[in-house]
Amino acid sequence: MITLENVSLGYDHQPVLSGVNLDASPGTMIGLIGPNGSGKSTLIKGINKVLNMFAGNVTIDGRDLKTLDRGELARLIATVPQNPVLPPAFTAFEVVLMGRTPHLGFLRYEGRKDMLVAWQTMKATKTESLADRRVGELSAGERQRLIIVRALTQEAKAILLDEPTANLDINHQVEILNLVKGLCRKQGLTVIAALHDLNLAAQYCNSLIMLNGKHVYARGTPQEVLTPQNIREVYGAEVYVIPHPMNQLPTTLAITGNGHDDFANSVFAQGDTDEAA
């Protein structure tokens, strides 16, 4: 569905990422992980053509990204941006309805079918109670869910999520990712998600791509990528990685001082050794 070959991209001739390869097939969920500034959002902006690539090829649904116009691209790929601006006077339903934009011709306005799709997506995501609220009155988490609902209303074949769970409570994190994952499994939706929560990434993604220093540092299954060594190297953090009690997927626990000074000191003094305790 989405293929990247040797892609380089960045801002103003200053590359943020180079030599990135990626292959996302329908029904898979790929997680982009890496520290702040490692290029997760940049890569997403490259795939949806907000940024122009310096080099490399992107193929979407068998077509070269360069030959797709914005409307065609928006029917193939929906995006949930990281810090979206929403005009406070719009109602939530109107914002969701904007997801139908790529399906409307030049002179057409939203018809019955578009309203149905918007309303049913809101019901499926349990956001219908927000419909008549003005966006300015919503909390950050509610706005975040609204943007995800809007992206689903686009009915695209793939969805790009940039930190979709950043402002959400744990129940909403799980709810949204369950929904996306369900669509991914049942309808073959292709999902690429930039995530900073390594545990959610491990739980939901089929494969992970770890970015660091303008390059792909590691890629593979969550078990292969989320090792204490990789995390120390890329994030500079000491962690335990243990299997999740329910499904054995890797679960990362930060090693905190937790107020016990001797313990913290011993950890930081040891620096690079593998066994922290």
Add this chain to the structure above:
Amino acid sequence: MEHTPSASLDKAGESRVLSYLQRKGKIYALIGLSVALLAVVVFATTLGSVHIPFGTCFKVLLSRLPFLTIDSTWPDIFNTIVIDIRLPRILLAGLVGAALSVAGATYQGLFRNPLADPYLLGVAQGAGLGATVAFLIPFSLQWMSFGTTPLFAFIGAMCAVAGVYSLARVGRTLPSTTLILAGVALGAFLSSVTSYLMTVSGEELHEIVFWLLGGLSLTKWSETAVVLPCVIAGTFVIWLYARPLNVMQLDEEQAQQLGVNVERVKIILLATAMLITSAAVCFTGHIGFVGIIIPHAVRLIWGRPSRDRPEGLSRLG
């Protein structure tokens, strides 16, 4: 994906879809405003230094409609006053009001800033400088039915548009911030040149100031006939792009992700808004306030930004 529209709707969803599909309230408001506009036009023809009763005015206007024969019971001079002097002024006032309102609403939408007005990008200052130059040059030009002043004002406005565009362009894009900066900077520069010319203008000063303040007293039918198609065509183009403009109320990145060709829409809307602004300003000088306040008034009545608004017409009549 999963949502099939054939599925049945619950009550809440049904009523929502219906209320969005039937924009009845809006249609009534439109009709009401159109009637109000007509009434204002007729009423305005009765105002003036020569007193003409309302009924007579109405009859004079009606007598000009085809298929109606009304016996003339009034002096001929009333015909001249109502049809040739007052009516073109009133119509031009309405048109200029409409043009400035539509342009103001477009700028406010594009820049996502409620303080934007049609003079933001230096168009009016360009027109002002052009007109000032026209007053100062010793000869006069005539092209079609235009005098020197509107012609020079239009040239000035177009030069300002070209200047702002070339200053603000970054590669193939037109970022809003540089656009506003370029417009404000060029506008300030042009008005300072105008001020300088005014200080050295001597006898012409009075005329220049009078023009810059704005007014309709020189209006003839020929001018209304020029402004009318410009404003109608411009309003139509902007109306066509009302939907993308609505989506652009989100940030530009989201609009792109929703399939809107942001740069193209921006250039088309800006060019159109500038064109109708200059068409309006060339004949009447700087009429302020309308372009910024009418869009807000319409938003209060309509409740929603960026839809069609012939409402602006009714204000200046």
